[in-house]
Amino acid sequence: MTGPPIRRVAVIGAGTMGRGIAQASAQAGYATTLFDADPAVPARARSDIEGTLEEGIARGKVTAGEKVSTLERLRLETELAPAVADADLVVEAIPERLDLKRDLFRRLETLAPGTAILGSNTSSLSIADIAEAVQRPGRVLGLHFFNPVHRMRLVEIVVAPGTESAAVERARAFAESLGKRPIVVRDAPGFATSRLGLTLGLEAMRMMEEGVAAAEDIDLAMELGYNHPMGPLKLTDLVGLDVRLAIAEHLARTIDPTRFEPPAVLRRLVDEGKLGRKTGEGFYVWREGKAVPKEDPPKEAAR
Secondary structure, X not given: OOOOOOOEEEEEOOOHHHHXXXXXXXXXXXXXXXXXXXXXXXXXXXXXXXXXXXXXHHOOOOOHHHHHHHHHOEEEEOOHHHHHOOOOEEEEOOOOOHHHHHHHXXXXXXXXXXXXXXXXXXXXXXXXXXXXXXXXXXXXXEEXXXXXXXXXXXXXXXXXXXXXXXXXXXXXXXHHHOOOEEEEEEOOOOOOHHHHHHHHHHHHHHHHHOOOOOHXXXXXXXXXXXXXXXXXHHHHHHHOHHHHHHHHHHHHHHXXXXXXXXXHHHHHHHHOOOOEHHHOEOOEEEEOOEEEEOOOOOOOOOO
16 A cells, blocks of 8 residues: 555544644645544543633744644644544544444544544554454554653654555654654564653652652652653653553553553552642642642652
8 A cells, every 4th residue: 555645634632632633734734634422522632722822922923924834734623524524544542442443443434535544642542453353454553652742852653564564654744744753663662762761660659658858849850860851750640540540451461461550650540530730630730831839749658
C-alpha cells in the first residue's frame, strides 16, 4: 500500500491528547476533523484549542492569522462515518482499553477509505493486538504523541510485525510535517518512551512513600540535576494518574510484576478521583493550570 499523500486527517477522541493532535494537524495545514461521540465534548475541545492558540500568540509563537487559518481547517463531528469518510490518516485517541480500540478499528476499516493509515495514539497497548481486529493489518501502526502536543517534538511510530513499510514512511512524513521528530520502535510492551518514563515515575512515587523527599523536591532533583524540563511526579499529573496506573498494570502483566507494580499512593489517589491536572489534584494541587505543592504530601507504607 503506497496510498495518496496525506491531506485530510481525522482524530478520534476529543480529550486532552485528541484535541492536541487535531490542533497540530490543522496548524500544519491539514484539513482536520475532530470526532467525539459526546455532543458536549467537541465544542469544549474547540474552545480549548482556541485558548492554546491565544497563548501561542501571547508568547510570539503563533500569529493571529495562523490562529484563524488553523480554526478554519478544523471541523468538529459527533458522527463517526462522516468524520473519517475522506481521511487519508485516522489517529485514534480514545481511552486505553484494548476492547474499545479493537471495536473502533473494526468500524474504521469499513468507514474510512481503503488507502487510509489507521494510527493509534496508545502509549502502551500492543499494536499487533489492535490490528487483529481488521482484515488488513498492514495499514495499522502506532502514532504516539506527547502532552502537550503543541510543544512536545517527539512522535513515536510503533511498528507491529505486519505493518507495511509504506505506511511507516507516510506516517514519518506526516510527523515531520508537523515539526516533530519521529522515532520508529518495535511493538514491545511500553514501547520506548512509556517504559522508560514510567520506570522513573514509579520510582519517584516510591521515594515519596518512603519519605525520601517531598514531591516538588524529587521533581526539582530531575529538573535541575538532570536538566529534565519537568519532574516525574508533575509529569504524572499532566499525563493523568489513571493513565499512568493503566500503563503500570499493563507492564506488570506483560514484563515484570515486581518492577512495574503500581505504588500504593498511585492506586489510592486514583481511587479518590485525584487524577492530576484534569481533576485539579494529583501529586500537586492545580490552580489556573499551575502546579502548587501540597502542604502535606501523601505518604504510604513502602512496598
